[in-house]
Amino acid sequence: MSLADPARSRALLIGTAVYEDSALPALDAVTNNVTDLAEVLTSPWSLGLPPGHCTVLHDPGAVMEVGEQLERAAEQAEDLLLVYFAGHGLVDERGELHLGLRTTRRGRLKWSGLPFAHIRECIAGSPARNRVLILDCCFSGRAIEAMGDPVSLASAQVEIVGTYTLTSTSATAPSHTAVGARHTTFTGALLELLRSGLPGGPELLTFRVIYEHLLRTLVANGKPRPEQRGTLTTDQLALARNRAPRLPAVPADGGVPVPSPSDARKTVEFGRHDLEGSVRRRKALTVVLTVLLLAGLLCATVLLKWDWQAVVATAGLALFPVLIVYFWAWDRRAYLVLSRSTLSFTDGFGRKVDIPWPDVDFIGLLHTFDAVVGEDITTYKNLLVVRLGPTSHDFGLSRLTWTVPYLRGFGYHALCGLGDLSADPVLLRDSVIELAGPRYRTNDELLNLDPRLS
Structure with missing residues (x-):
């Protein structure tokens, strides 16, 4: 994890605030977006780019004008190439x-x-070790589809090595700007973070x-959800130093710093607590029935003076319900454990898989899914599904009880039904975001990513 070498990096910031076409309204905040972002990128606490390595284009009028500057930056960049655009996306x-x-x-688009x-094409051809594209415009999420479709309908994921794309919206949503604001909503939040720190x-x-x-920040305030697509270790590239770094509390006696509560929270479990209580109750019932059976046989032998053949026959017949309760007592339920490094899941037969988060593309909740096999249709509800990255093996997911072959053919693995975990979907979403970043997908987001799931 490090900052890029400013001497070997280039940034191109493009902002179109005014338009000659009256059908395209002016975006006054865009001018401030580009000016202020250039100030940040050239500051010593950010990338520290020399002024000559950070090119700003205000209201470019021709494709050639942008193309020349983009090609020059792409050719000169060796460590980081950063391209930013704010304006109308059409x-x-x-x-x-x-x-x-x-x-x-x-x-005349x-x-x-x-x-x-x-x-x-220009970004992909750059020799830069890391390439970053930031788009703040309507429908900017379509850039993610073009740079490397996260859910390809024809084949596995297609990735462009070294390219990271950050956009202000999804592929089908408009961007947002508050009336009279100095910046657009997305870039304003980005600048606030870079200037003030976290x-x-x-x-x-x-x-x-x-x-x-x-x-x-944006989703909590009802703003459009930003999107990202990174490859390999590009998401470990830093854009700035944190101007509000974490400082652990130091005891008055000068001892070892006390970790924050968020650091202490290492794992979140779903289903395990409910499982343990259920097993204890069922084991207790098995013991009670066994004791009652033995007591009954003893009474029959002493008081009724049964011979040993009658006792054995009666014990044999009574053993069946005890065995049924015994196996019922050992019934297992699925449980899920999330940590900062791993997703761990155990199915109903005790088969466990451990999947490192870097190998998980996303995890989400699918409300309903109809699997068609021949003439039969099976409807699954509230499925917890996982999609692995393009270079990952299945970590044994195909051996789990809850395999849905029809889903697996699309590149997804169904872990279980949400009810089997007794999990609150909101808590599950927040836990994934906290422990593994924004890998959680809602039902609507899954359907938007891949219509075959509908």
């Missing part, structure tokens, strides 16, 4: 994203807009930390 009739320039015409495909956070603000903070 989608053509084929659903492809174009970035709006000053001379862009909504009705093909000839006047900047196709995102050009930016993608109390209790790490020494360096990596893109993972930045995204998790933006996700919590």
